[in-house]
Amino acid sequence: MKLAVVGGGSTYTPELIDGFARLRDVLPVAELVLIDPAADRLELIGALARRIFARQDHPGRITWTDDLDAGLDGADAVLLQLRVGGQAARNQDETWPLECGCVGQETTGAGGLAKALRTVPVVLDIAERVRRRCPDAWIVDFTNPVGIVTRALLSHGHKAVGLCNVAIGFQRKFATLLGVAPERVELEHVGLNHLTWERAVRVDGTDVLPQLLAAHGDAVAADIRMPRPLLDQLGVVPSYYLRYFYQHDAVVEELRTKPSRAAEVAALERQLLDLYADPTLDEKPELLGRRGGAFYSEAAVALTSSLLGGGNLNGTAGVTGVTAGRGDAADGPNSVSQSGRSDGEDPHGEELPVRAAGDVQIVNTLNNGTLPFLPDDAVIEVPAAVSARGASPLPLRPLAPLFAGLVANVTAYEHLALDAALKGGRDRVFSALLAHPLIGQIDYANQLTDQLIAHNREHLTWA
Numbered sequence: 001m002k003l004a005v006v007g008g009g010s011t012y013t014p015e016l017i018d019g020f021a022r023l024r025d026v027l028p029v030a031e032l033v034l035i036d037p038a039a040d041r042l043e044l045i046g047a048l049a050r051r052i053f054a055r056q057d058h059p060g061r062i063t064w065t066d067d068l069d070a071g072l073d074g075a076d077a078v079l080l081q082l083r084v085g086g087q088a089a090r091n092q093d094e095t096w097p098l099e100c101g102c103v104g105q106e107t108t109g110a111g112g113l114a115k116a117l118r119t120v121p122v123v124l125d126i127a128e129r130v131r132r133r134c135p136d137a138w139i140v141d142f143t144n145p146v147g148i149v150t151r152a153l154l155s156h157g158h159k160a161v162g163l164c165n166v167a168i169g170f171q172r173k174f175a176t177l178l179g180v181a182p183e184r185v186e187l188e189h190v191g192l193n194h195l196t197w198e199r200a201v202r203v204d205g206t207d208v209l210p211q212l213l214a215a216h217g218d219a220v221a222a223d224i225r226m227p228r229p230l231l232d233q234l235g236v237v238p239s240y241y242l243r244y245f246y247q248h249d250a251v252v253e254e255l256r257t258k259p260s261r262a263a264e265v266a267a268l269e270r271q272l273l274d275l276y277a278d279p280t281l282d283e284k285p286e287l288l289g290r291r292g293g294a295f296y297s298e299a300a301v302a303l304t305s306s307l308l309g310g311g312n313l314n315g316t317a318g319v320t321g322v323t324a325g326r327g328d329a330a331d332g333p334n335s336v337s338q339s340g341r342s343d344g345e346d347p348h349g350e351e352l353p354v355r356a357a358g359d360v361q362i363v364n365t366l367n368n369g370t371l372p373f374l375p376d377d378a379v380i381e382v383p384a385a386v387s388a389r390g391a392s393p394l395p396l397r398p399l400a401p402l403f404a405g406l407v408a409n410v411t412a413y414e415h416l417a418l419d420a421a422l423k424g425g426r427d428r429v430f431s432a433l434l435a436h437p438l439i440g441q442i443d444y445a446n447q448l449t450d451q452l453i454a455h456n457r458e459h460l461t462w463a
Contacts, residue, residue: 001030001308004075004134006126007082007143008034008064009041011272012293014284016079017049019297021056027305034064035071042066044276051282068126072133077304080126080143084118085459087269091262092455094255100447102439103244103252104260107145107194109438110448113417113429116148117452118459120421123149127158138307140300141364147193148414150364151379152421161391162364163303164193164381166239168295173223174201177216178208189362190371190396190403193381194241195410197234197403209237234402245406248438265291299361306359306386360384365391373404378411409437424462426453 003020005013013034020029034049036042046064053060065071072078083090093111094104103109123143130137139160141150150162167189175182180203188200188207201209213220213231221228224240226247231237243251268291275285360383367378370393374380384391399407413435420428426449433452434445457463 001028002033002075003029003031003304004033004035004071004078004137006035006068006071006078006080009036009038009045010081010083011041011045011269011276012081012288012291012296013045014048014052014276015288015291015293016081016297016300017052017062018284019301020060021053021058023298023301024058024060027301027308027310029058029060031061031063033071033075034062035066035068036064037066039066041273044273047279048276048281051279052284055282069129069133072130072137075130075134075137076308077138077140078126078130078134079300079304080123080139080141080149082119082122082143084115084122085456087262087266089115089118089456089459091260091266094260094262096451096455097448098252098256099451100444101252102444102448103248104255105244106262108241108244109436110433110452112145113420113432113436114452114456116145116417117421117429118456119143119145119149120152120418121461124152124156127153127156127160131158138304140304140307142296142300145193146364147379147381148417148421150193151377151414151418154366154379155377155418159390161303161307161386162193162379162381163296163299164362164364165293165296165299166194166196166241167362167381168299170198170237172295173220174212177219178203178212187362188383188397190382190399191239191380191407192410192414193364193379194239195245195407196239196381197242198237199397201237209235213237236403244438302359303361303363303386306361307388307390309388359386360394361386361391363391365393368393370394370396371399371404371407373399373408374411375415378414406437409435413437424460429453 034042034046042064046062050062053062090106093106093114097104097110105111106115127139130139139153139158141153141160141162143149146162146164150160153160167187171185171187172182175185184203186202187198189196189198191197200207201212217228217231220237221231224238225243271287275281363384363386364379364381365384367374367380368376370382371380382393382396384393413432416432416435420432429452430445430449433439433448439445439448453463
């Protein structure tokens with residue numbers, strides 16, 4: 001099995017390598033190729049990757065290259081973890097929107113749109129080269145904004161699934177609070193990438209979310225940095241990214257008083273690269289935990305294994321951060337089974353259709369009727385049955401208007417954002433910003449449009 005990691009020069013790559021090494025029984029990698037145009041960083045990280053494999057007695061071969069086509073040749077799966085413009089562009093995404101009183105963040109609002117405009121054309125070019133060099137390979141996208149990037153890939157006919165670490169992070173934290181093994185915890189995780197809610201937390205099939213909030217609500221609220229009474233009132237756990245929507249003005253004031261996250265990460269990266277240069281280092285350093293992306297390697301290993309037909313059997317499904325086990329009825333990729341009924345009722349008294357066949361994991365994939373108020377080609381982040389044929393979302397209970405309204409609004413924005421990324425033009429950028437619920441005003445949208453174009457001109461061929 002050959003895997004290619006595009007963006008392999010990232011300082012985060014050792015986390016991924018550590019997962020490949022530890023979980024080799026789930027994903028037996030024979031060859032791993034790290035691909036990145038930054039040759040100096042790639043040399044450091046590639047050498048560390050080899051030492052990590054050697055320390056854990058992994059027999060796989062690790063190579064690295066700045067030649068994308070050569071690295072892709074013969075790959076069975078391609079993982080995308082790139083950042084067009086690097087931390088410098090991210091720093092801009094997180095700062096100039098604040099001048100207009102809007103949140104500065106790399107995956108939502110004006111900053112998120114800027115990142116999408118820079119990223120989508122590059123990712124689609126990579127995907128076309130994947131199609132030519134390894135046409136049977138699956139693309140696993142971890143590149144933000146994951147929802148828009150995955151929608152771009154799927155709309156162009158690529159074999160792709162999007163992945164985020166929010167769900168597995170919640171699963172691991174909840175398991176710790178509840179004192180149970182992670183593989184016993186299932187999440188009813190629903191929404192869009194970076195716009196999700198945990199509607200149920202099941203241990204051995206029983207929803208314990210009310211008990212979790214009663215006993216550990218303060219800890220959960222502190223982790224997502226939202227008021228405890230909000231969790232009690234909603235009866236769900238919002239993703240911490242919902243802070244940008246539920247507490248927008250307070251977040252803006254907070255961001256104005258401290259360095260950007262990009263500045264913090266850039267400083268961390270300098271320290272990490274110094275550590276990676278040590279020829280005696282043969283494990284991921286503890287400092288890497290502050291880089292972000294916790295548990296990504298476990299989720300990436302499980303998803304890739306399922307897409308390549310390996311599956312997460314013998315208890316390993318717990319590493320995905322979602323439902324352990326397999327479905328019962330086969331269906332095509334990106335579709336929802338409508339036949340049959342479940343063995344019982346869900347905690348809200350509603351019977352659901354049986355699951356499609358495959359390992360159940362939380363991924364970004366086509367809606368295809370799962371959330372009936374969204375278009376079929378929208379990309380949603382939900383539990384799905386994953387197999388060599390793709391990802392099939394599991395049937396879901398209806399989404400309450402409080403959540404569905406925001407999901408519908410952001411989905412419309414993502415449609416317009418993708419249109420702007422594919423076709424360019426100031427009018428399309430303006431339309432996407434005007435549609436975004438964090439902006440939605442003519443004056444703000446105009447100012448942000450001009451700022452976005454000015455700060456990203458070198459990355460926008462049409463500007």
